[in-house]
Amino acid sequence: MGTGPGATARGGIVTVIHHEDEVDAGVLDGRSVAVVGYGNQGRSWALNLRDAGLDPTVCVRADESRARAEHEGFATVDVAGASRADVVCVLVPDDVIPTLGLAPAEDALTIVASGYALAFGGFRPAGDVAMVAPRMLGPEVRSCFTEGVGFISAVGVEVDATGLAWPRTLAVAAAIGGLRQGAVELTPRQEAVLDLAVEQVLSPALTLVNGAFVGLMLEQGIPLEAVLCELMLSGEIERNYRMLREEGFVAQLDHHSPTSQYGQLSRRGRFDHLEVAAAMGEVLDDITSGRFADEWEQERRAGHPGLARLRAEHAGPEMAEFERDLRARLGPDVDRDG
Structure with missing residues (x-):
């Protein structure tokens, strides 16, 4: 889209934020909807869509997930059945999506909850292709919906083959609660790069800083x-x-003591000499060039031996046992919000 009442420009970048008042609720009338996957995101989407007045079917391969979906009142279908739906919401792990064998019709809309499979995974379904990416864990997609508060999302259209991709995508986003707080318009590639950068650039940097602080x-x-x-x-x-x-x-600075405010602001410049941006840029280049996607695909095909090694190295049983013991010593309310 790129223009409209929700558009602002800063630094040459136009940002569009979509809201519920843009939605044509009737655009999905009489349309069949399939939710592929019934995990954290899939279950929440299916329940929210149903509560919004739609009648989604659920496509699952695991018997346990199928039993749960049926117990909660959903009709279940196989991949071929899901492919016949007018709207196909694909809510399984990114690396699994290209292996499903989905074959939507030319006039169907396929929606993913993350841009990764479109940007780096080679997923190219027929028809309209779009993304509705809640900036929220799956269970919270449901709890926010039932509490009426909604959540922030990212939305984007990769392919508009029918001319209806945007109105249908926004209708789905609204139905799951993803427009109540606004949805930032991003391309699937932008969303994937941002998501991976938080995981691979920001999170490791914070972990390193925390580790140095502990030492x-x-x-x-x-x-x-x-x-x-x-x-x-x-x-x-x-x-x-x-x-x-x-x-x-x-x-928020006003909530801190004058000592805290002065200490935070006066010492910030002490870290300016660190080459943080350069190191971050190297990791980001692995993402944008596709090198990480290639590396991860090789890891997936090998059965994730590297992931197992890394988890043992960085999240081993000793630390887990230490944390459990400390939580027990602190008392039963340690995990409660203060």
Whole structure:
């Protein structure tokens, strides 16, 4: 789309945010909808779509998931049956999508919840192809819907073969609750790059900083238990991020003491000399060039031996046992929001 009442331009980049008032609710009248997958996202989508007045069928391959879907009142179909639907919502892991054998009709709409399979996985179904990507874990897609609060999403159209891709995509996004707080328009590639960058650029950098911080505190004789409480278990940093989300950076500063404000702002420049952006750029290049996608496909075909090794190396049983013991010592309410 790119233009309209929800469009703003900053730095030469036009940003469009879609809302419920744009939706033609009747565009899906009489249309059949299939939800492929009944995991965290698939179940939430199916339930939300049904509560929004649609009648989705569910396509699952695992007997356990099929039994649950049927128990919760959904008719189940195979891949061929899902392919005959007017709207096919594909809600299985990214690397599985190209292997399903889906064959939608030329006038159908296929929707994915992540841009990865379209941008890097070679998924090219016929007809309209679009993305509705909740910025929310699957269970919260359901809980936010039932609570009436909605959630932020990313939406985009990859192929508009019928001229109806946008209105149908926005109708589906609205039906699952994805337009209640607004949906940012992104191409599937942009969404995939952003998502992977958070996972591969930002998250490892934060992990490294946290690890260095823990080491420094241990050198000062501060117990590891106290450091982990400060970083995770007390919930203080989580609450700070929540205030950032709810109020913005400038307004949330007022919740901190003058000592905290001065310390944060006056010491920020001490880290400017670090070559963080250069290191991040190298990892980002692996993403945008497709090298990571090729590497991950080789890993998938090999049965994920590298993933198993990395989990053992970075998330082994010793740390898990330490965390369980610490939580038990702190008491039953340690995981509750403060």
